[in-house]
Amino acid sequence: MELAFDHIVHFAHRSPVEAAQTFQQKGYHAAAGGRHAAWGTWNSLSYFGLSYVEFLAVEVEETARQSDNPLIRQLIGEHSRGEGFGQIALRTQQMDQWADKLRERGLQVTGPVAGSRTREDGVVIRWRMLFLHDPAGSHVPPFLIEWQQPDAERAADLTDRGLIAPHPNGAQTLRAVGYATADLQAAVSQWQRWFGWQSSEAYTDEQLGARCCTFAVPGGDIVLCQPLGAGMAEEALRNRGEGPFFVRVTGTGTDGADVLFGGAYLRSAE
Numbered sequence: 001m002e003l004a005f006d007h008i009v010h011f012a013h014r015s016p017v018e019a020a021q022t023f024q025q026k027g028y029h030a031a032a033g034g035r036h037a038a039w040g041t042w043n044s045l046s047y048f049g050l051s052y053v054e055f056l057a058v059e060v061e062e063t064a065r066q067s068d069n070p071l072i073r074q075l076i077g078e079h080s081r082g083e084g085f086g087q088i089a090l091r092t093q094q095m096d097q098w099a100d101k102l103r104e105r106g107l108q109v110t111g112p113v114a115g116s117r118t119r120e121d122g123v124v125i126r127w128r129m130l131f132l133h134d135p136a137g138s139h140v141p142p143f144l145i146e147w148q149q150p151d152a153e154r155a156a157d158l159t160d161r162g163l164i165a166p167h168p169n170g171a172q173t174l175r176a177v178g179y180a181t182a183d184l185q186a187a188v189s190q191w192q193r194w195f196g197w198q199s200s201e202a203y204t205d206e207q208l209g210a211r212c213c214t215f216a217v218p219g220g221d222i223v224l225c226q227p228l229g230a231g232m233a234e235e236a237l238r239n240r241g242e243g244p245f246f247v248r249v250t251g252t253g254t255d256g257a258d259v260l261f262g263g264a265y266l267r268s269a270e
Contacts, residue, residue, distance in 0.1 A: 001092065001094045001097055001098060001101070002092065002093070002094070002218075003090045003091065003092050003098075003144070003195060003217065003218075004050075004090065004091045004092075004217065004218040004219040005051055005088065005090060005091070005174070005177070005217050005218065005219035005220030005221075005222070006050070006051065006052075006088075006089040006090060006091035006145050006219065007051065007052045007053065007054050007088070007089050007145075008053055008054070008085055008087075008088045008089075008177050008244060008247060009054050009056050009071065009085070009086045009087045009088070009089070010053055010054065010055050010056065010083075010084070010085055010086070010261060010263055011056060011057075011075050011078065011083055011084060011085070011086040011262075012055045012056065012057040012083055012261055013057065013079070013082070013083050013261075014057065014083075014261075015042075015057060016032065016033065016042055016043050016044035016055045016056070016057050017032060017044065019044055019055035019057070019261065020032065020044035020045075020046070020055065022260060022261075023044075023046055023053075023055075023260065026169065026258045026260070026265070027167060027168045027169025027170075027171070027253070028046050028167050028168075028169060028171060028265075029046060029047070029165045029166065029167045029168070030044055030045065030046040030053075030055075031044065031045060031046075031162070031163050032044050032045075032120050033045045033054065033117065033119075034117040034118050034119045034120060034125070035059065035117065035118055036115070036116070036117055037063075037118065038063075038067070038116075039063065039064060039067045039069055039072045040058060040059055040060035040061065040062070040063025040064035040065075040066075040067065040072070041056055041057065041058055041059055041064055041072060041075070042056075042057060042059040043055055043056045043057070043117075045163060047158060047163050047164045047165075048167075048171065048172065048173055048174035048249060049155070049164065049173065049174075049219070050091075050151060050154065050155055050158075050164075050219065051173075051174040051219045051220050052174075053174075053247065055261075056071075056075060056086070058075065058076070064076055069113065069115075070110055070131040070143070071086070071087060071129075071131070071143065074086055074087060074140070078240075081239070081240050081241075082239070082240075082262050083261035083262040083263070084239075084240050084243075084245070084261065084262030084263050085177075085243065085244035085245060085246075085247075085262075085263045086243070086244070087140065087142065087143060087243075087244070088142045088177055088222075088244060089129075089142060089143050089144070089145045090142050090143075090144050090145070090217075091144075091145055091146070091147070091151075091219070092144050092145070092146055093146060093150075095112050095128055095130055095144060095146040096112070098130065098144055099111070099112065099130055102130075102132060102194065105193055105194060106134070106135070106136060106193075107132045107133065107134050107141065107194065108132070108133040108134075108135065109130060109131070109132060110130070110131040110132075110133075111128070111129055111130040111131055112128040112129065112130050112146070113128065113129045113130070113131065114126070114127075114128055115127045115128065115129055115145075125148070126148045127145055127146060127147045127148060128145070128146045129143050129144065129145050129146075130143060130144040130145075130146075131143045132144075132194075134190065134194070136190075137186075137190040138181075138182070138183075138186070138187075138190075138242055139179070139181070139187060139190055139191075139242055139243070140243065141194055167251070167253075169251075169253045169256075169267065170251040170252040170253025170254075170267075170269075171249040171250070171251040171253060171267060172249075172250065172251035172252065172270075173249060173250050173251060173270070174219070174220045174247065174248075174249055175220065175221065175248045175249060175250045175268075176214070176220055176221040176222070176223050176247075176248040177220055177221075177222060177223065177244055177246065177247050177248070178208065178212070178223040178224075178225050178233075178244065178245055178246040178247075178248070179222070179223065179224050179225065179242065179243060179244050179245070180210075180225055180226075180227070180233050180236040180237040180240075180241075180242055180243065180244075180245045181224050181225065181226050181237070181242050182226065182237060182242060183226065184202065184211055184212070184213060184224060184225070184226035187224045187226075187242075188213050188224060191215060191222070191224065195215075197215045197216075197217070198215075199213040199214060199215050199224075200213055200214040200215075200216075201213070204228070205225065207232070207266070208225055208231060208232045208233045208246070209227060209228055209229060209230065209231020209232055209233055209234060210225035210226055210227050210228055210231065210232075210233035210234075211225070211226050211228055212224060212225040212226075223248075225245075232245070232246070232264060233245065236264075239262075240262070244263075245263065245264060246263070246264040246265070246266055247263070247264070247265050247266070248266045248267075248268070249265065249266070249267055249268075250267075250268050250269065250270045251267070251269070251270060252269065252270070253267060253269065254267070254269065255267060255268045255269060
């Protein structure tokens with residue numbers, strides 16, 4: 001059964017419009033997403049092919065606080081930590097089979113949960129989500145998403161509507177997302193148990209100040225990083241705990257790094 005990286009959720013304490021405008025000032029193409037009326041949230045989006053960044057914020061606090069959606073509960077529950085990356089989603093067309101398999105592997109499964117979003121043009125987009133909890137581990141597992149539309153149809157629609165479009169700073173591909181962890185080997189074992197993946201050998205990333213292992217995933221690799229001392233990974237672990245802390249993009253532009261709303265966006269030339 002296949003999984004691909006779908007998107008990373010960046011929790012914002014500002015309007016998604018403001019988040020998108022700030023991202024645009026850094027040379028990224030970004031656009032308004034829409035509203036999740038049942039959850040009291042709204043978003044903006046930046047696409048790299050079908051992989052994308054979602055800036056998610058509370059619009060109607062009373063509605064959001066009453067939501068039983070685990071992602072919205074996480075958004076509300078982590079407010080005191082400040083802005084930053086909250087979660088990633090993995091895409092599948094075999095949601096029900098994955099639900100059975102993950103239960104067999106000891107995870108607690110919520111869903112599939114139906115989701116929808118009303119676009120600015122009034123069209124309703126629909127999907128299903130599967131939320132996971134691992135009683136035996138410290139990491140919060142990604143959630144799974146299954147879109148109503150096939151990938152090729154979604155890509156064509158997003159391109160026609162101008163959401164998938166060139167980034168002025170030359171970024172083209174979302175290459176990886178990184179997680180800070182206190183125990184690299186324990187985290188690698190945990191992710192292997194969840195999804196059956198094999199990681200790379202451990203290596204040192206000087207830019208992150210961490211010892212890392214990578215899982216090769218279509219649409220965007222998953223990198224687990226244990227700090228070696230003061231640096232980007234150590235700061236993320238100290239400020240927000242174990243979880244995602246960077247996005248790496250590649251393309252034709254120059255190398256660089258932008259820290260926005262508690263998350264790091266790292267750029268490099270291919």
